Amino acid sequence: MRSATLRRRLTAGRARVFLALGALALLASGCSVNMDSGSSTANIPGPDPGRDLPADALNPFGPVARAQDRLWDLTFPIAVAVFVLVFGGLAFIVVRYRDKGQTELPKQVHGNTKLEITWTLIPAVILAFIAVPTVQTIFELADDPADDAILVDVIGKQYWWQFNYVNEDFITASELHIPTGREVFITLDGSIPEDPVERSGLYGTPPVLHSFWVPSLAGKRDYVPGAIRTMRIEADEPGVYPGECAEFCGLSHANMRFTVIAHDPADYDAWVANQQAPADSPTDPLAVQGEELFATCLACHAVDGHPSQTVPSRVGPNLTHFAEREAFAGYIFDSPFGQQVEKPEEAMENLRQWLRDPASIKPGSQMPNLNLSEEEIDALIAYLGTLE
Amino acid sequence: MSDATEEHHDHPSRSAYLEIGLILAIMTALEVLLYVFRESLGRAVTTPALVILTVGKFVLVGAWFMHLRFDHPILRRLFISGILLAAAVFAIVMADWFLGAQGPSF
């Protein structure tokens, strides 16, 4: 019979398909193992000491991230269960009901209302069950700041982050230092000054969207020009938590990193005291020369304590304590002055190249090429090194 | 679905059109009057009154001039679904905008 031959031709190679589906199932089960442990580094208790640890959203180090993670821990197993159900069912059907060359047609079933109702209601109930803690958490996380919260105003620029410690009254960039065990209330301040002079002192070019994200401490929140957004973070343990910009913002969207550094409260207070102090004028002659040269840089950067500074500009990062930071240029290059720097020579060369032509190593950077001579760069770096 | 062949019989008469036209004109005049006396009436009166008049005019033109009263119901459904969808989604956007996204979202 012709049609039977055809059928045989069409059904050959079934085994291969099962293999493929089996591989998939393996992958799926591997996924449940993998998701919870994250990457290998995540098994170490406490965050890594280094700056470059993986930013693992499923390995929370603070109450906010933990609240978010709890919901994941609730939904992920349900999702796996649904998947196993569907996939298991499919696998069963595919094996059990394959065409065995019967001559009778199968029973022509058109449907079953009871079944329809069942598989409408059960998912609905499951979802309602997930919805309750979801809504609770949404409102919990939207609470007002705690009384003792540290208030930090955050502004995203193309392509770096500015941190304004409201009560402590100082401004820094790219490194957000916080004490452990205390809430930090972040205000993503997109308000736009009415006064054009003030406006251009704040934004060199018009602001765009960014998103503030520290995976181990909290989910992200967008920085929205023209609006104010808030979020909270808190760290349980001292450590260095990487942060990233998570909203596409231009050429160096990928180069807009920062870190949150959590200290013991005492260390934190010391850090604050240092930040509040203006920069001392240098004594080393090269650095003195650098300080003079730096007057041009004040068009965009602030160094509190610099003799020529009148109104501090906010167009570029505040550099008053530049030598204290571990990295520069959107936190993508190790700073030669950092404590942790592994390859100081390379870091120094990067800093020199940055001063020669910023956009060459960070695309779209808003810092112009100032056509500095190598001697001027020597002097500036000597000065920057004193900004502790 | 109801019998579709009951088309093309009772179109309104010419005088009916003229009457509707007159009513529309009067309603527009009322709207303008509301505007003229807006200060003595106050927003609490004018805004709802204007909305009601507008909806009234809308319905009159739709039902009579566009024959929705007389045509196949599927046409009415098409139109109304468009209006309702537009009204619903943009109402949500506006509600959201005015309630939430405007200021700090504590």
Added chain:
Amino acid sequence: MSAVTETPAHVEDDGHTTNFGMSNEKLAMWTFIGSECLFFGAMIATYLLYLNRTNGGPTAFDIFDIPFTSASTFILLMSSLGMVLALDAIQKKDMRGFQTWTLTTAVLGAIFLSGQIYEFTFFVEEGFKLETSPFSASFFVLTGFHGIHVTVGVVMLFILWALSLKGGITEKNTETVELVGLYWHFVDIVWILIFTLIYLIPVG
């Protein structure tokens, strides 16, 4: 599950069978109008959101000339009446009446348009331009797109009129007239909304 409930009726239409007893063209026009609701809805929503974002430029209160707009609103409304009378005429095989009313409708539409052009130039002179503020931008884009719709309508009406003079439109083409009419009334309906939502309520 559910039994078959509906048996479509079949009506001959230009040699094609249709299930709903009306021509494809008419159904298409209404479908398109349904879509246009969202089109204008989006613009009206933008306008309402941006009503108070005047950016230091003129506000609704400063700029709108309600008596003037009322007049042009009235004209557009009456053109709708003209349209329906034109349709009525052609349905009664009164070609003279059809021509008169079509021309009237088209001319009223054209007057409305010239009013709008005058209004726009006046606004621009007053410093109320497309780039002035979100408010001005959404005003111009909304009323401008409405104006483009009116223009298309006016052109269609003039074409209908011209064709009918040459015998290109006859009693047999009532449906063409009906479709143009539907479009025209829709454009009018949108203006009814614009007049209150965009002009009267913000100012009132």
Added chain:
Amino acid sequence: MTAIAESPSTGTARRRGFFSRPTETTGWKSWLTTVDHKKIGIMYGVGALLFFVVGGVEALLIRAQLAGPEGEILSADAYNQIFTMHGLTMVFFVVMPLGAAFINYLLPLQIGARDVAFPRINAVSLWIWVAAGLFIYSSVLFDGMPNSSWVAYAPQSIVGPDPNGYTLGADAAAIHQSRMLFYSLGLQIAGVASLASSVNFIVTVLNMRAPGMTLMRMPVFTWMSFVVAFLLLFAMPIIGIALWQLMFQTRFAAPFYDPLNGGDPVLWQHMFWLFGHPEVYIMILPAFGIISEILPVFSRKPLFGYSAIVFSGIAIGFMGWGVWAHHMFTAGLGPVADAAFGISTMFIAVPTGIKIFNWLGTMWGGQIRFTTPMLFSIGLVSMFTIGGLSGVTHSIVPSDTQQHDTYYVVAHFHYVLFGGALFGLFAGIYFWFPKAFGHLLNEKLGKLHFALMLIGFNLTFAPMHFLGLNGMPRRYYTYADGMGWNFWNAVVGIGALVIAVSFIVFVLNIIVSRNNPPAGADPWDARSVEWLTSSPPPVHNFDQIPTISDRDELWYRKYASTSDKEAPVRVPAGASDVANPGGPYGDKVSGKSAKELGIHMPDPSWFPLILSIGLPVAAYGVFYEGALMIGLLAVGGIITFGSMIGWALEPSAEEHH
């Protein structure tokens, strides 16, 4: 306008056309001038597959750049253009038009019509779509391609990636403006095409069904197309307005989305996603429809829960309008909105689940034949479920703040778009290929294609889940060593190559199979009436319009005594094959032309093609100032409106009645 244009009585035989009315039915001219929905469908399909290669090569470039840390294949600027165009291409020029290809080809056949309601408008849609694609890609000849991602969030899309121009040069702002004009105008043009098609399909379904073809007897694919047409009808005007506003913003400084002048960037997000979410169902529902046709055929059972599948499709269409803000959970809409949209999003899983379970129910108790179309359909059921479930994890707002804009989202939407939509569309290609071209594709190569694609797909997109949860954001052109992302990114790169190989197998299959023996009217022993006519169908589709008395009309014609109670006996010559090309019913097609049969079919026309040229010409005008601007706008306008008038007055090729 269209009404006048299509009204047949305006064209009297006396009138002279602008061009002589083409009459070719074969050869290249016949393709350029055709108004036949089948040819149009094929052209959509071929065009979309060509664009798939383009979008796929872009994807390969993305993966090459990210294969290891600090990739140096693409500059940041090139990367941004390429991932933007990858998204735009795949969405607007691959998945949507592939859906359109099937809708065009099948919808009239499935409802027993001779063509769509407005054949020439249908041709216009096709050519405008082609024009839009060429227009957007013509940007490479100017200042580069759109570079602000497919969602083009303001104010980035206004300010540009490099406002000071230290990387892109002093005219960086002008470059960016040009690119965004290609985005806003190009998508605008594509939108016109979609809108016209949607009206066309709605009218076709409502008005052109064969006798007895009630709505609840329509094949599910037709039903899903109908829902899609409504989604398009209502979603396209919204993105249309948003794009106009963006265009006025970028070109004429109208401050719609510019916060420095009072505009609100979040409004753009609302407008985009108000369109964007219905859009994702526009992309998936045709695939759902396709596999709802295929699963019953190869299980030899009717679709389980037909009404449930139809109504859940409608429900998805409805609910799709109330969830858009789930793309904005990190935008800070406030807890009330977040909660509301989170919940509405979750519950979309219910109607989608209904479909999944009914498909399982269809296969349950059947006699499953593992043909290539069936394999791809099964692939959809499993892979889409993974994507859907990750979608549900997105709807958990607090978790989504961790997932948003990471590779976890990229994984989600490739699972639903590739594992869902594309798998379904490939299933459809294998299934209806014999209908459209008269012969089957090679099954061995087909299965190889499937196996490679399934493996490659999972290798590519499954690891993205891990990457995302390990903190890798999307739209990053580079990443540092030591983030723990190297391994999985390498795997992803390999996976993408496997997908590429699988696609080459597919292309080979088409070539290898071109001399396959004729398949006959009904090679698969199928159920719906498109299999009743010859393969390929004659221009007029059916010699005689079938009268429909059942869902699965054809099945019941073949298996007469099928009551649900007793198991029916298979009719011996169920399927057609080499020896029996007609099967028991396909021989009803006489092979005579429409003219010989006295069926009037619409004549081909040049005007759809010409009309479509006008829009991009006018769009180029927006880029310039002064005389050049006005000139291009005028020329474009004249071409467009001129061809509309020419079309309205076009005589028919022959004097008829």
